[in-house]
Amino acid sequence: MTAGPWKMESQRSYFGKALIALGRRNPNVVVVGADTTESIKTIDFGKSFPDRFFQLGIAEPNMISVAAGLAAAGKIAFAATYSVFGSAHTYNVIRQNVAYTNLNVKIFCSHAGLTVGPDGATHQMNEDIALMRGIPRMTVLVPADGPETAKCVDAAAAMKGPIYCRFSRTNVPTITSPDDDFAIGRARVIRDGSDVTLIGCGLMVARCLEAADSLKRAGIKARVINLSTVKPLDTATIDRAARETGGIVTAEEHTVVHGIGAAIASAIAANHPVPVAMVGVQDVFGESGEADELLRKYGLTAEKIVDGAHDVMKRRGQGR
Numbered sequence: 369m370t371a372g373p374w375k376m377e378s379q380r381s382y383f384g385k386a387l388i389a390l391g392r393r394n395p396n397v398v399v400v401g402a403d404t405t406e407s408i409k410t411i412d413f414g415k416s417f418p419d420r421f422f423q424l425g426i427a428e429p430n431m432i433s434v435a436a437g438l439a440a441a442g443k444i445a446f447a448a449t450y451s452v453f454g455s456a457h458t459y460n461v462i463r464q465n466v467a468y469t470n471l472n473v474k475i476f477c478s479h480a481g482l483t484v485g486p487d488g489a490t491h492q493m494n495e496d497i498a499l500m501r502g503i504p505r506m507t508v509l510v511p512a513d514g515p516e517t518a519k520c521v522d523a524a525a526a527m528k529g530p531i532y533c534r535f536s537r538t539n540v541p542t543i544t545s546p547d548d549d550f551a552i553g554r555a556r557v558i559r560d561g562s563d564v565t566l567i568g569c570g571l572m573v574a575r576c577l578e579a580a581d582s583l584k585r586a587g588i589k590a591r592v593i594n595l596s597t598v599k600p601l602d603t604a605t606i607d608r609a610a611r612e613t614g615g616i617v618t619a620e621e622h623t624v625v626h627g628i629g630a631a632i633a634s635a636i637a638a639n640h641p642v643p644v645a646m647v648g649v650q651d652v653f654g655e656s657g658e659a660d661e662l663l664r665k666y667g668l669t670a671e672k673i674v675d676g677a678h679d680v681m682k683r684r685g686q687g688r
Contacts, residue, residue, distance in 0.1 A: 452490070487656070571621055
């Protein structure tokens with residue numbers, strides 16, 4: 369991804385460092401991996417705490433089951449791999465062994481979405497938010513950048529019960545600071561506006577800010593919301609945005625068929641229906657390519673968010 373006005377940083381690096389810091393503070397934390405520990409940056413936790421680190425090889429369902437067993441024994445178990453393996457390949461094991469039994473397992477998955485890049489469609493997991501938010505008892509987190517990824521680690525450890533967190537392989541714009549407030553279950557308004565609301569998760573939050581800048585130059589004041597918790601959904605903040613701005617654009621590096629756009633549309637339909645436009649991956653598989661190329665080809669851009677804003681404003685009778 370291009371930097372825009374922001375520094376580009378690795379969410380995986382923040383994740384790995386946060387795990388080590390957490391491990392120093394809490395001897396009850398253990399980490400389980402599945403042959404991707406070097407790539408996903410959990411190997412350094414293993415070097416620091418070799419007796420609390422379990423490398424299970426290419427056996428992701430077993431990784432989840434071992435994490436569940438450790439959690440049943442009283443540990444705070446972090447299971448980490450790529451999102452396509454950590455959610456789709458392990459879905460039934462997560463459902464039965466983690467969520468149904470309500471165990472304290474934290475599934476942190478990198479390499480989510482199109483920006484896996486050259487690995488192509490088989491590794492580009494654009495359906496994991498939907499899979500995980502559909503499981504009862506599962507909390508779903510999508511941090512916007514590196515600092516927020518680190519906060520997800522700490523918040524996940526402090527919360528009882530199963531958690532799924534997804535983040536990117538590629539470096540992403542750092543748009544938050546370590547001092548920003550963060551709480552599971554709360555969406556954060558990062559820019560105020562009264563004409564339309566842009567709601568993003570993950571790396572698309574930065575694209576929402578870029579779109580808000582473009583809209584501002586056209587005299588349109590866009591509210592921007594960082595939806596770092598997809599489940600439980602902060603319906604109060606979303607409902608307020610619908611009532612106060614009259615239109616919503618959602619942006620996600622995920623399928624629009626059943627992602628955050630669908631979740632938000634469902635929530636506001638029950639309380640305060642307004643026009644919604646969804647920017648994300650359509651009902652298609654991805655392909656090999658560089659991260660920026662893929663984001664442009666599949667329409668995950670600030671320009672598409674701007675188009676969505678004009679669309680919802682037109683549909684409510686206040687557009688161009």
